[in-house]
Amino acid sequence: GQSLEQPSEVTAVEGAIVQINCTYQTSGFYGLSWYQQHDGGAPTFLSYNALDGLEETGRFSSFLSRSDSYGYLLLQELQMKDSASYFCAVQPDSGAGSYQLTFGKGTKLSVIP
Amino acid sequence: DSGVTQTPKHLITATGQRVTLRCSPRSGDLSVYWYQQSLDQGLQFLIQYYNGEERAKGNILERFSAQQFPDLHSELNLSSLELGDSALYFCASSHDYTSYNEQFFGPGTRLTVL
Numbered sequence: 158g159q160s161l162e163q164p165s166e167v168t169a170v171e172g173a174i175v176q177i178n179c180t181y182q183t184s185g186f187y188g189l190s191w192y193q194q195h196d197g198g199a200p201t202f203l204s205y206n207a208l209d210g211l212e213e214t215g216r217f218s219s220f221l222s223r224s225d226s227y228g229y230l231l232l233q234e235l236q237m238k239d240s241a242s243y244f245c246a247v248q249p250d251s252g253a254g255s256y257q258l259t260f261g262k263g264t265k266l267s268v269i270p
Numbered sequence: 271d272s273g274v275t276q277t278p279k280h281l282i283t284a285t286g287q288r289v290t291l292r293c294s295p296r297s298g299d300l301s302v303y304w305y306q307q308s309l310d311q312g313l314q315f316l317i318q319y320y321n322g323e324e325r326a327k328g329n330i331l332e333r334f335s336a337q338q339f340p341d342l343h344s345e346l347n348l349s350s351l352e353l354g355d356s357a358l359y360f361c362a363s364s365h366d367y368t369s370y371n372e373q374f375f376g377p378g379t380r381l382t383v384l
Contacts, residue, residue: 187369188369188370190372198377199272199360199375199376199377199378200313200360200362200375201272201375202372202373202374205370205372207369207370244313246313248369251326253325253326254325255318255320255325255326256301256364256366256369256371256373257303257315257318257326257328258303258305258313258315258373259315260312260313260314261312262312263312263313
């Protein structure tokens with residue numbers, strides 16, 4: 158099976174940088190994704206890492222190290238609107254050709270002035 | 271707006287009842303995934319359909335079933351409802367051409383079982 162661990166809550170100051178870590182245990186997976194979910198809203202895709210290394214998309218970056226079973230999401234120049242829950246998710250390689258997502262429990266980020 | 275639609279937005283029903291949740295994927299997406307989100311279990315994958323065929327099953331109860339129709343919309347049927355089935359149910363669609371595919375989530379259906 159798969160399990161993903163991430164901190165339950167993080168608080169950071171507007172304009173600062175915050176890193177949300179994700180450690181996982183899985184037998185095999187296609188890639189690690191990050192999704193953002195505002196209260197009452199739907200998850201929205203932020204980033205995807207299939208290979209080790211850093212992927213940058215605007216203010217957001219994501220990193221994967223398969224050898225360390227570890228990834229993180231880096232948010233720069235934090236804005237109040239970044240207050241949301243952030244989920245890491247893996248796509249288990251089940252051999253069925255499915256790209257289903259197994260999610261972590263989510264990290265609630267609070268951005269304070 | 272993700273382009274994925276779900277109806278109804280809210281559903282309140284009683285234990286033992288049966289409900290149907292509907293999802294229309296983004297234009298061009300062949301794959302529909304269903305997820306359940308609850309406070310204690312988080313976001314959990316239930317089932318996936320690809321171009322009308324079931325492709326993968328996750329933690330879906332036997333009381334739950336789904337199907338995808340020729341026009342690619344999908345329905346999730348929940349029967350013999352229990353209090354613990356109260357949750358937010360999302361469907362997501364994607365192209366699934368490669369593993370590098372973002373899933374586009376609908377707004378969700380909030381199910382309350384009384």
